[in-house]
Amino acid sequence: FDLKNEDLKDLHELGQGNGGSVKKVEHVPTKTMMAKKIVLIDAKPSVRKQILRELQIMHDCHSKYIISFYGAFLADPNICICMEYMDKGSLDNIYKKIGPIDIDIVGQVAFAVLEGLTYLYDVHRIIHRDIKPSNMLCNSRGEIKICDFGVSGELINSIADTFVGTSTYMSPERIQGAQYTVKSDVWSLGISLIELALGRFPFSESTSDESDSDFEGTLSPARPGSISLSGLPPARMKRNTPKKDKRKSKGVSLQGGGMTMSILELLQHIVNEPAPRLTPEDRYPKEAELFIDSCLLKDPDSRKTPKDLLNDAWMDQARQSTVNLEDWASTF
Numbered sequence: 001f002d003l004k005n006e007d008l009k010d011l012h013e014l015g016q017g018n019g020g021s022v023k024k025v026e027h028v029p030t031k032t033m034m035a036k037k038i039v040l041i042d043a044k045p046s047v048r049k050q051i052l053r054e055l056q057i058m059h060d061c062h063s064k065y066i067i068s069f070y071g072a073f074l075a076d077p078n079i080c081i082c083m084e085y086m087d088k089g090s091l092d093n094i095y096k097k098i099g100p101i102d103i104d105i106v107g108q109v110a111f112a113v114l115e116g117l118t119y120l121y122d123v124h125r126i127i128h129r130d131i132k133p134s135n136m137l138c139n140s141r142g143e144i145k146i147c148d149f150g151v152s153g154e155l156i157n158s159i160a161d162t163f164v165g166t167s168t169y170m171s172p173e174r175i176q177g178a179q180y181t182v183k184s185d186v187w188s189l190g191i192s193l194i195e196l197a198l199g200r201f202p203f204s205e206s207t208s209d210e211s212d213s214d215f216e217g218t219l220s221p222a223r224p225g226s227i228s229l230s231g232l233p234p235a236r237m238k239r240n241t242p243k244k245d246k247r248k249s250k251g252v253s254l255q256g257g258g259m260t261m262s263i264l265e266l267l268q269h270i271v272n273e274p275a276p277r278l279t280p281e282d283r284y285p286k287e288a289e290l291f292i293d294s295c296l297l298k299d300p301d302s303r304k305t306p307k308d309l310l311n312d313a314w315m316d317q318a319r320q321s322t323v324n325l326e327d328w329a330s331t332f
């Protein structure tokens with residue numbers, strides 16, 4: 001594909017995230033449906049060109065567990081990234097529509113994500129950095145693929161507000177400022193899998209800022225005394241934010257508003273409290289519980305890598321499973 005913006009016909013919006021919006025478009029010359037991600041980037045032309053160069057690595061990513069990349073181009077002041085269109089959308093929207101996802105399907109999701117992560121790391125030394133249900137996509141052929149991985153260091157630095165959007169799946173070591181590793185993605189996978197199986201975000205007490213979702217129940221009683229900005233050293237907070245801190249200019253301040261406070265409370269909870277588990281016990285296969293427990297070991301040294309987890313007993317079960325994802329995808 002030699003992609004030009006004028007060859008793309010906008011159909012409708014697929015969704016919006018912190019970094020921009022995604023539209024379903026048709027590449028008219030080839031009649032190909034695509035998802036076009038429009039990212040507003042407030043950066044110098046040299047930085048934009050650098051981002052574009054870095055994104056080209058995606059042309060070399062070929063796996064059935066990774067979204068295909070068609071190309072990227074500048075459309076001032078935006079960067080447009082064109083990728084494979086997945087007609088059943090992302091798993092967050094799917095569970096919000098159909099409710100908690102059957103644990104056998106969740107096992108297939110876990111398998112697909114681990115295969116995708118292992119491919120990215122083994123072949124390209126890419127760490128995903130943003131594993132969550134909205135970055136797991138499904139199509140009517142029953143394929144599950146991951147998208148939005150961190151190929152471009154410059155892009156990661158340039159997107160404002162990533163902090164708010166990604167903090168909730170962040171591992172304890174990341175919150176404390178440690179280096180990102182493939183094991184941080186494993187933590188995010190564990191949180192995502194619980195979310196899919198329960199049909200709600202596992203740390204529900206701190207999600208009042210997620211206005212579009214209607215979470216119920218609480219993980220533990222709120223403890224007002226435990227909420228304080230000093231719970232996380234400012235120096236460490238900075239490590240999680242983009243290098244060029246644009247949050248202030250966008251009106252999000254660390255000290256203002258209940259929204260940021262609840263995020264801090266959540267970060268503190270992730271660091272200090274025991275990890276969430278797949279509960280109630282006895283509702284789910286023991287193998288699923290144990291798999292998720294091992295994704296959510298708080299010490300990254302004890303946590304396995306995606307590749308090691310592919311040998312987990314639950315993943316053996318997933319490989320032998322007879323569940324049909326195509327049939328499942330035809331139910332919504």
Ligand code: ATP
Pocket residue numbers: 014015016017018019020021022035037067083084085086087089090093130134135137147148165166
């Ligand atoms: P964040 O910005 O925090 O990462 P997000 O992943 O929801 O959140 P986007 O990546 O901008 O934000 O995506 C917005 C929505 O567009 C997604 O939730 C998903 O439902 C939809 N979407 C993204 N890519 C595709 C695709 N290739 N095919 C179909 N739908 C897509």
Ligand code: MG
Pocket residue numbers: 017134135147148
């Ligand atoms: Mg996304």
